[in-house]
Amino acid sequence: MRKEKAKRLENKGWKIGSAEDFLGLSPEESAYIDLKLNLSAKLRKLRAEQNLTQTELAKLIHSSQSRVAKIETGDPTVSIDLIIKSLLALGASKKQLARAISS
Amino acid sequence: MRKEKAKRLENKGWKIGSAEDFLGLSPEESAYIDLKLNLSAKLRKLRAEQNLTQTELAKLIHSSQSRVAKIETGDPTVSIDLIIKSLLALGASKKQLARAISS
DNA sequence: TTGCCATATGTCATATCTGACATATCTTAG
DNA sequence: CTAAGATATGTCAGATATGACATATGGCAA
Secondary structure, eight states: OHHHHHHHHHHTTOOOTTOOOSSSOOHHHHHHHHHHHHHHHHHHHHHHHTTOOHHHHHHHTTOOHHHHHHHHTTOTTOOHHHHHHHHHHTTOOHHHHHHHHTO | OHHHHHHHHHHTTOOOTTOOOSSSOOHHHHHHHHHHHHHHHHHHHHHHHTTOOHHHHHHHTTOOHHHHHHHHTTOTTOOHHHHHHHHHHTTOOHHHHHHHHTO
């Protein structure tokens, strides 16, 4: 599967610039993944700033630690919807979201 | 259900300012809906600019006319993921997405 | 009016995402 | 080292989103 690949690469520290379009990903696909990773990164940052553990954030969004971990590691089974809902739960503003996206 | 309500209101032209937080919606919920509606609106705009019908856009994103309609009318069963994928398929840039979000 | 094309709405089987759980792998303090 | 807290990974049943189809409504030209 496509997104699996992208995720594995991310985890191994491949991070080439910002998008991994070097293997079979269409521009839209890599833009989409890029977006997701940017939002994930922002979430981790926000959570850290607020000194919350994944477990605490999980409670806040009525989810589980493992799902929060998946959000933050860019797991392909995580939707942008969930990431955005989590960001909003941490009090992120529209402006912050916008910044995260175009980063 | 919650989001049903928000959608109905939208359709009836209720658009009070920008968020319908006046009936039982938490700040995060209305922020989320707001976001979705902004992105939907942007999609419709982009599609119009490119003189595409819903059916044509549907083919472009491997979906159906009815789902495109649902996207554009803010149907609660539509995910932000799908809206964003559609926007990307229309060639929207990160900057455009960011603008749409913080509008 | 009629016909045609675009858009909207309702429904449904299937695909995808979700929370939860178990368990593994860090990290750091003692 | 070992223990404890935090984070990561794998799995799965149930929840939600999806494309597809039928059908309705809207707009507009003949």
